[in-house]
């Protein structure tokens with residue numbers, strides 16, 4: 001029995017709206033698409049100020065060719081890709097450059113991760129990728145605690161043969177109730193070099209606001225002995241293409257819990273942003289973003305508003321049906 005929300009969702013599928021533009025940001029694409037509803041304030045959801053087309057559908061990605069037959073694998077139906085920047089960390093709170101220093105979340109960051117989980121609790125997740133840093137891993141685990149499917153996220157340990165052997169699960173049924181969590185240093189925050197540990201405001205006072213903004217947001221200018229966004233993209237986007245896209249092609253639904261800049265590099269790739277456009281891309285802590293991967297294309301669907309809203313579920317029949325199934329399973 002379809003619930004009212006998913007009925008709304010299903011009925012709204014035909015009313016697909018394209019990206020709504022925030023009235024006072026004419027040339028900006030909003031990281032959100034509303035379904036015949038008041039467009040959520042763009043300010044809350046992050047903006048891409050881009051002069052190019054407003055379509056939320058981007059060019060198909062190059063599907064990986066299978067090395068053996070050389071044939072491009074069959075395109076799957078449709079997969080969900082959720083990106084979440086970690087919740088506020090202790091050094092975000094202190095306004096310190098963090099980079100690859102491994103600091104935990106603040107209590108507020110824990111709440112943000114839980115809220116993010118509530119916003120994606122009806123969206124399918126088959127596999128989770130996160131970085132090797134605890135703030136991203138905490139965010140992934142806390143978010144999945146809110147998921148209505150109640151599968152158990154389990155970090156896979158492959159750092160050694162023994163770690164792999166000793167963390168085996170010997171029950172197919174238990175495995176079915178688990179979600180693999182893969183940690184990858186390639187998804188770590190950009191390495192901020194000699195800025196790590198420095199206060200951002202004091203650094204701006206010392207080197208000038210423009211210089212610090214250039215280090216923080218430009219594409220190819222690295223901080224002293226650190227990584228530029230371009231260098232971060234070389235590992236993060238390569239990992240996304242090599243390891244994550246094949247999962248999406250196989251129809252797996254993926255969540256990536258990572259960092260401001262490693263995710264900026266991935267979104268730059270997904271949205272084909274120029275090195276100029278990416279300067280204005282800002283990601284808030286703990287705000288989930290949804291893409292739909294379909295027929296080799298990534299379609300940006302913005303930020304799920306929450307379990308009570310049809311929102312993104314209205315954008316694909318599969319998401320609406322998954323939600324109906326959950327409504328049937330979970331009272």
Ligand SMILES: O=C(O)[C@H](O)COP(=O)(O)O
Nearest residue numbers: 096097098099189216260
């Ligand atoms: O590494 C850090 O300091 C933050 O996580 C991101 O910093 P930024 O917003 O200055 O890139």
